[in-house]
Amino acid sequence: MHKEQSVTEQMKHCIKVTKMYDWVNLMSEIKIKEKICIDHPEIFTDIICCEFRVPCDRTTPSTIWAKAGIENISGTLAIEYTCGCENLLIVIINGKVAASLFEGQSFCATIVDLQSVELLCQGKDDSESCIGEFKIVLHFQSAVDECDLENVKCFLSDCHGHPLYASDSCSFICEEISNKRKSFQVALPNGKIKRLNKVVVQKKGFITIQLFNKTGNLCKTCTIPFTEIETILLCAPPGTKLECEILSFDCEAYVIAPADGCTSFVEIIIVVSICQSIQTKAAVIMEIEGVLCKKVREEDSKFFTVNHSFDSTDIM
Structure with a gap:
């Protein structure tokens, strides 16, 4: 009796659902x-000018400039030998002999990787010195990686x-x-x-x-x-x-x-x-049979009043 009564109470309802028409990944x-x-890195420029006095009786060269803490230094240097002990002034750049100067001569060069500048005065009189002027224009980068x-x-x-x-x-x-x-x-x-x-x-x-x-x-x-x-x-x-x-x-x-x-x-x-x-996707309305187990709110009743019915084939 209860089963027959539930079947007879089933009614047709129209509900609004979302239909998926197609889907792809x-x-x-x-x-x-x-x-x-x-x-x-920014390029910096520095200029150094000074007078040098190198003793004549030295057997090892005297360092007048050397780099410290900065890599990739290039520079243009000029050395003028004004007077001395009537012997040669040896110019040594990066450990190698670059020039030999007599009194009154000068030397100029541009070095890409400048590390050191040394002078050696070839003389025997310890009371005299090779005297001249040293000028160098340095170019180097800031210490930024x-x-x-x-x-x-x-x-x-x-x-x-x-x-x-x-x-x-x-x-x-x-x-x-x-x-x-x-x-x-x-x-x-x-x-x-x-x-x-x-x-x-x-x-x-x-x-x-x-x-x-x-x-x-x-x-x-x-x-x-x-x-x-x-x-x-x-x-x-x-x-x-x-x-x-x-x-x-x-x-x-x-x-x-x-x-x-x-x-x-x-x-x-x-x-x-x-x-x-x-x-x-799209919203569609379909017709189903069932027992209404909860009262529909009045504002939702619009979903149940349609002029056209859909069957289950409208749902993918």
């Missing part, structure tokens, strides 16, 4: 080329360079940019003909690149925007809405140094791999 690869400026072009990282970020996760709602924009969906007939493997639509999807966001020096310290940061347009064939009839979810995000960056090695700009190639879930 898609792997996309985006390549980005960007040129950035690498700041090279240059960026290691092989040590580069990239990641998904906001416009300010703050790291983001692909799961963050604001990390990445994936949306349909055109409402004009062209339709095509496609033959399925089972021989059936299916009508699909071309959906134009835009993906955009920001990538931050970090370069490090040989000691592992950060020396350059650059945030760049990227945009990619992609067309996808889906079952997307009029009235359906596209939903795009980013499942994973990966980024790799490669730096190409300039061929001449002189320019401050380097080219960076970024390869972005994105796995996304793309769905087309």
